[in-house]
Amino acid sequence: MLKLSRLTDYGVVVLTRMGAAPSMRQSAPELAHRTGLAEPTVAKVLKILAGAGLVEGVRGARGGYILSRPLDAIPLSDVITAFDGPIALTACVEGGGGGCGSEEHCPVRGRWDPVNHAIRHALAGITVADLAVPAPIAFIPEADLRLAAE
Template sequence: MLRLNRMTDYAIVVLGQMAQDVGRVRTAAALADSTGVPVPTVSKLLKQMAGAALVNAHRGAKGGYSLDRPAAAVTVTDIIQALEGPIALTACVDGAEDSCEVERCCPMRGNWNRVNQAIRSALDGVTLADMLDPEGMFPVRTPPAGLHAMPPAGAAE
């Protein structure tokens, strides 16, 4: 099963809160309070995201972290890669640190990169703004006039 870890999910929650007021410096404690994510988790996330230049760290008495770009400029790819590393379904990717024992004779060598690139491209098309407005991303569609829904199987007409 392909699954993102819980920290990535929390990161989207924290970034979503920060996107409410782009450029505002907030502490980990304030973000934890407003999101319900525990302070140690928020602190860890902010450090990782600052290291990946997703958020900016501010030192000093009025220090903290800020998101200095709009939510529409932060892709889901940016978030995942900041917390989980390169997007890949398998270790069979160009530049992977783990080498495969059968790489030299593998008929799939290099083919997984196409799959990984397709997933990366799809995630590049989804932004933090989209995640904050799922109805805008996936609007409810109504059938065209004149068409009506089929009754459920076995329903009396």
């Protein structure tokens, strides 16, 4: 379905919630309660976000997580890469590791790269802040182009 994993979606939700109080340290149970998601799931999401460097964990009692950067400095491509791995629409790309049995016949070998770059560029132009802010959706560089096409 060309859809991203549910964990990625949760990641955006959690990040957005953290962005509502960027300087506050918030624990996983707290965030779980505020987002309405299950606590173990939120904990897993936060671990992945921390592993990607998007948030920083503080251990110990009264610990929690804090945003490493403001939301408008986190492009969507970073979040997606953290959960889903490199953005590569097909196996026939740089990071695909081969495995295609009919490389010699394949008439589109290596030709997917521009597509992947286009997707990456589009996702790099949208930040998590663009998904969170209620009103000003005005300045989204890549999403702004020709919405009337659909």
